[in-house]
Amino acid sequence: MDILVGIVEAFVNFVYPPTCMTCWRDLRRGEFFICTKCWDSFERVSRTETIIQAIERKFLIDETVDKIDAVFLFEQDPRVRAAVHLLKYGGAERIADKFGLFIAKKIVDDTKLSMCDILAPVPLHPARKRERGYNQSELIAERLSNELQVRHEPDLLRRVRHTQSQTMFDAEGRKRNIAGAFSIADRFLGEVKGKKILLVDDVITTGSTIKECAGVLRVNGASEVYGAAAAVTI
Ligand SMILES: [Zn+2]
Structure with a gap:
């Protein structure tokens, strides 16, 4: 065949x-x-620009996430948006592979992000994953894990509540929509204690999803939680 x-x-x-x-x-x-x-x-997030400072201010303000990084600028470059769209709706798993590689290149010299203990993708609801056939963040994390040689646990977090698409809400609405949506899979309870965990997502917009995941990990004893994404909205 x-x-x-x-x-x-x-x-x-x-x-x-x-x-x-x-x-x-x-x-x-x-x-x-x-x-x-x-x-x-493609338009990139650069360490030397104030963009990254703006992102860090936005995400680290409540200290649930210790450090965050992303490669491309989602809003500023329509080509980045097209690539993300293709990744989500075009079944283009090769795009995920490329995103994983770009994140790896960017964070390989970052002693925090690249020296974490576990990589965990932001999970999709099982029904959504069945419909799409894959979780795009998991595919990105898979490649990132191979590049960094860090343990990848795609099932560490579960989406326990089906949420409406975040695109319909403003920042405050997104926070409410996603609250309580995640939990740690039973077999990983106790496994995250004292661990440094890097959450992987395709696009970070308001950060409410990654913060909600980070909160669950912290409650279960994670010592540090980081975030990395292919693209970010600032
Ligand atoms: Zn071209």
Whole structure:
């Protein structure tokens, strides 16, 4: 079956060479959906800019998250939004792989984020995961875990309550909508005590989701909780 799929793909690629979804140039071998040039030119969060300070002020204000980082700017670059959209709704698992790699490159020299004990993705509700076929944050965390050689526990957190899409709410509404949505899976109870945990998400918007997850980990004894995402809204 795989051979057949390969033959069909080769034929389709011959007739319609795949092009970059953001600049429409032909993709090279090993490039998928987005060309290397575009990936490298996406708007980024830089440590030297005040952007990162703004993000940190916004997220660390109540001290549930000890440190946070993200690679791309979600609002400022429509191409970043297109990549995230593709990741969520286009079944593009290769985008998750790329995001995981970019996060790894960015945080590899950060002694806090890269030296954590456990990586845990922000979970989807099981019904949502079945519908989509995958949890995009889990795919990102998988690649990140391989790069950093840190233990990945995709089932550490569970989404116990089905919440409405966060996009419908303002900051205060998002906080209310997500409150009490997460818990630690029974088999991990007691396992997070004294551990440094890095939460992984695709996009951080108001931070209410990651803060809610961090709160659950803290109540269960995590010593430090960090956050890392492919993109951030500031
Ligand atoms: Zn391109």
